[in-house]
Amino acid sequence: MTTEREVTSWREFRDHLGVAIVLAGGVLVGAINIYLVGSLLPSAVADIGGERLYAWSTTIFSVAQVAGTLAVSRMLSLRGTVGSYLIGFGVFAAGSVVCAVSPGMAVFLIGRGVQGLGAGLLTGLGFAAVYVALPPSLWVRGTALISAMFGVGTLVGPAMGGLFAQFGLWRAAFVVLAVVGVAAAGSAPRVLPKSDDRKTPAPVPIVSLTLVVGAATAVSVAGVVAGVAAMTLALAVAVASVLVFLVWEKRAVQRILPLATYRSGSPLRWVYLTIVVLSAGVGVEMFLPLFGQRLAGLPPVVAGFFGAALSLGWPVSQMLVASVQKEATIRRLRVAGPLLLAIGFLGLALLQRSHVSSPMVLAWLPLLFLAGAGIGIAWPHLSVAAMTSAPDPEEGQKAAAAIATILTMSTAFGAAVAGLLVNLGGSSPVNSARYLLLGFAAIAALGILAAHRVNHTRLIPDLRNHLVDLA
Structure with missing residues (x-):
């Protein structure tokens, strides 16, 4: 691409x-x-x-x-x-x-x-x-x-x-x-x-909307129900809704995602999938303060800052890579994003102990920042890739708007999966932390494969230089 x-x-x-x-x-x-x-x-x-x-x-x-x-x-x-x-x-x-x-x-x-x-x-x-x-x-x-x-x-x-x-x-x-x-x-x-960028709106894609909202509801319910079985059932309903949504959208006349998402040879599906993986990784941070308190004995305020280290790596790294122009560097950043996310979570998993020493607690910070940086270095280039993967302005605008839907859905899904992994650890905070971090390291590894497909899938012609100024 x-x-x-x-x-x-x-x-x-x-x-x-x-x-x-x-x-x-x-x-x-x-x-x-x-x-x-x-x-x-x-x-x-x-x-x-x-x-x-x-x-x-x-x-x-x-x-x-x-x-x-x-x-x-x-x-x-x-x-x-x-x-x-x-x-x-x-x-x-x-x-x-x-x-x-x-x-x-x-x-x-x-x-x-x-x-x-x-x-x-x-x-x-x-x-x-x-x-x-x-x-x-x-x-x-x-x-x-x-x-x-x-x-x-x-x-x-x-x-x-x-x-x-x-x-x-x-x-x-x-x-x-x-x-x-x-x-x-x-x-x-x-x-x-x-x-005046208004135009005659297309009919509302009722079926697609219903399936997406249904999936979002199931994911959100998974985060509040008690028990692993109930959470797993809710997540299964969410996954089924998403799969039905994708099948329906591919054949529907009115759809939420751009047509290029389902077009053979388009990188857009892989762009979105990489965004899904990176966004889902944010779900880990909601449990980081908990582990900071239980495993390291940190006071709540300090533990909260440890959780924020992941989110801090995101904006800082984005600002540093936003000026990149060379295609070769952009391709490396797309793959390096989920790679750094996986390395950060894997490193954290290896540092989880029942009683964490102060030096080991400090070692958490660069790993958390590294994981957040993985999201940040890939995100802006994936977003622009989504905008330029559609063959016309209307589809490009739809592709851009769909980024937010994918972001919110993936974040909610990530939080629910994080809750499931933590619950699998039972009463052991160490096991819970390891299940959580190793699980999301594996998910991030899938993002490496998706980013690789983005780089090796041909691009539908970039029409940006030929568009009228929509602004």
């Missing part, structure tokens, strides 16, 4: 700074919200009750987020870039307000669903808008910037949530999110392209 291209410097973003801020900000508010709520939820439950529904806060948000990403292409057809962002920020702000004023957990969960829908729209719009709002020379840097926001969210979210929870102001945190959403919505019309 050939993707050698002109890539400008970060300084070129000065002419598109407002666009970059809106695109990155839309992804960031959703990313912060995920981790912020994790810190705030104990305080919220203590205030409004509903402890038995505790785990459903994340489940409902995740399913709604996937549904939101699926609506991006149709939303752009109906409302254009500016109108879609206004709706996305507005829905997110409305959900935040509902959470802030919730008298009980039932209303709070409704707010979380609305928040998730808005966050999904904003995440999908971020990737799709890179395609229409930035010149091709900034696509790599644009995707690097917005996807780096997931790493930033893992750092800012817990800190922000912990601060509000410390002072018993959990409702105020949602008010702040709502204000940020409204402010971002106000800036969108001023900085986003004013072109």
Whole structure:
């Protein structure tokens, strides 16, 4: 697959700074919200009750987020870039307000669903808008910037949530999110392209949507049910839904994924599969603070920073490789991404002990950073490969929007698989940690094969230089 291209410097973003801020900000508010709520939820439950529904806060948000990403292409057809962002920020702000004023957990969960829908729209719009709002020379840097926001969210979210929870102001945190959403919505019309990229929307692919949302629901349920058998059944339903989805999409007239995904000789299927593997690896980080406390005796705050080391490697490495132009280097980065992820997890697995010494704990940090860097060095180049694997602008925009759906689905799936592997360890934290890390090292190894196929599959002609300026 050939993707050698002109890539400008970060300084070129000065002419598109407002666009970059809106695109990155839309992804960031959703990313912060995920981790912020994790810190705030104990305080919220203590205030409004509903402890038995505790785990459903994340489940409902995740399913709604996937549904939101699926609506991006149709939303752009109906409302254009500016109108879609206004709706996305507005829905997110409305959900935040509902959470802030919730008298009980039932209303709070409704707010979380609305928040998730808005966050999904904003995440999908971020990737799709890179395609229409930035010149091709900034696509790599644009995707690097917005996807780096997931790493930033893992750092800012817990800190922000912990601060509000410390002072018993959990409702105020949602008010702040709502204000940020409204402010971002106000800036969108001023900085986003004013072109009318609306078109007659295609009919809604009801069957495909139902199968994807069903898979997302099954994966999310797998994360909250008790027992390995119930979790395995839920994951089996999710896998079956995905397989049926792929069979249906290949033959359907109206589909969610671009036609190139199913076209013989196209690298797009392998691009998406590599993204799936890298995104699923993020599911490991939710259990890293737990192992830091139980195996190394770290205090909760310090253990939380260990978990964040993986996410920190993602944005840092992305910024370093976004300027790469040579095809040979890009090909190596695609394969090196899942390779570093596998090496990082394998190294961590070998360092798990019942009582971890301080030097060994410190050795965890570079391995976690290495694993995160594996995601970061491959991600922007895979995203641009997806955008340029479709033969026309409309399919290219669909390919870009589908990245967000694949990202959210893979992250949720990874978290559920991580929970299953941890449960297999039973009452032994060491066994749980080893099962988790070795399992995801094996999954990452599959990504090496997928990335290799990306590099050795011919590319559908890159039409970027022949397209009219969609921005």
